[in-house]
Amino acid sequence: EAGVAQSPRYKIIEKRQSVAFWCNPISGHATLYWYQQILGQGPKLLIQFQNNGVVDDSQLPKDRFSAERLKGVDSTLKIQPAKLEDSAVYLCASSLSGRPYNEQFFGPGTRLTVL
Amino acid sequence: DQQVKQNSPSLSVQEGRISILNCDYTNSMFDYFLWYKKYPAEGPTFLISISSIKDKNEDGRFTVFLNKSAKHLSLHIVPSQPGDSAVYFCAATYNQAGTALIFGKGTTLSVSS
Numbered sequence: 001e002a003g004v005a006q007s008p009r010y011k012i013i014e015k016r017q018s019v020a021f022w023c024n025p026i027s028g029h030a031t032l033y034w035y036q037q038i039l040g041q042g043p044k045l046l047i048q049f050q051n052n053g054v055v056d057d058s059q060l061p062k063d064r065f066s067a068e069r070l071k072g073v074d075s076t077l078k079i080q081p082a083k084l085e086d087s088a089v090y091l092c093a094s095s096l097s098g099r100p101y102n103e104q105f106f107g108p109g110t111r112l113t114v115l
Numbered sequence: 116d117q118q119v120k121q122n123s124p125s126l127s128v129q130e131g132r133i134s135i136l137n138c139d140y141t142n143s144m145f146d147y148f149l150w151y152k153k154y155p156a157e158g159p160t161f162l163i164s165i166s167s168i169k170d171k172n173e174d175g176r177f178t179v180f181l182n183k184s185a186k187h188l189s190l191h192i193v194p195s196q197p198g199d200s201a202v203y204f205c206a207a208t209y210n211q212a213g214t215a216l217i218f219g220k221g222t223t224l225s226v227s228s
Contacts, residue, residue, distance in 0.1 A: 004158070033215075042119070042204050042218030043159065056215055091158055101147050101166075101208070104216065106158030 002026065004107035006092050012113045018080040021110045025073070025094030031055075032069055033104065034077050035091040043091055049075065050097075079112075087114045118142045119207050121219035130228045134192040138205030138219055141186065145207040149216065150179060150190050153202045162203070163190070195226045 005024040013019050025032050030051050035043035046065065048056040052072040060067070064083070069075040079086055089109040095102040120139045128134045138148075146167040151159035165172040165179045165188065172179050178191045192199055202223050206216040 040220065042121075042206070042220050043216075044218070045215045048215060093158070101164070103161050106151075106160070108156065108158050 004092055004094055004105055006090075006107035006110055008110055009108065010111050010113075012115065013082055014115050015084055016081040018078065019082055019112060020079075021077045021090050021092075021112075023075045023077070023092030023107060025075075025092070026105055028096070029094035029105070030072070030097050031095045031102070032075050033093040033095075034067055034075070035093065035106075037089045037091055037109070039088070046077070082112075082114045084114050087112060116141075117219075118145075119205055119217050119219040121203075121205055121222050123222050124220070125223045125225070127225045127227065128195045130197055130226055131194045134190075134195045134199065134224055134226065136190040136192075136203050136205075136222050136224065138188045138190075139186055140188075140207050142207070142209070142217075143186070144209045145217075146209050147207065148179070148181060148188050149206045149208075150177075151204045151206060151218075153204060153221070159204055192224075195224075197226050197228050200224055200226045 007022050032049045034046045037043040046060045047067045049069040052069050067077045089111050091109045093104040093106045095104045149164040150162040152162045153159040163174050163177045165181050181188045202221045204221045205219040
């Protein structure tokens with residue numbers, strides 16, 4: 001079974017530039033999550049999708065971050081414009097359904113460096 | 116306000132000995148707890164979990180203990196192996212929050228041979 005795919009793996013940009021990350025979840029997984037992991041911290045949920053609908057985006061900085069999952073499969077996360085504090089690893093995860101306690105499978109992450 | 120705390124940033128253990136990783140939480144509504152393991156340049160992978168109706172769950176060399184009154188859980192690895200060297204994250208969730216996981220900062224375990 002293929003795992004969660006993410007691209008790119010690494011990205012370096014200057015502040016005020018835009019960047020987009022892509023995630024392809026495990027086939028058949030209805031729920032998709034984007035987490036931000038700042039160095040020395042644990043992952044923090046940014047947004048959760050159930051199919052193509054948003055379940056939770058309470059911690060997404062909506063003035064600069066946006067995410068979509070148009071066909072209920074793959075997803076993109078965008079930052080525009082980027083700030084220095086956005087330097088982090090962005091992790092995508094998926095699970096079979098939105099039911100509690102379903103195991104979440106994580107992708108390898110995209111490491112973003114904002115200069 | 117950190118709801119899940121891992122107060123030890125790092126732990127060093129010799130191969131064959133027991134590794135004990137600790138985690139404290141503040142939110143009494145949490146009813147499911149998980150441990151994830153993370154190698155460099157990889158995403159976290161699920162290791163073991165425990166429901167709040169239990170106080171112990173075992174899977175091979177890994178055992179998680181939950182003390183609800185103390186709001187404390189621990190992960191025991193016996194015997195420790197060099198391949199266990201990784202960052203271990205404690206996470207918690209509760210039904211009303213859907214499936215969002217709230218993670219601690221992680222503990223880096225180093226197992227020397």
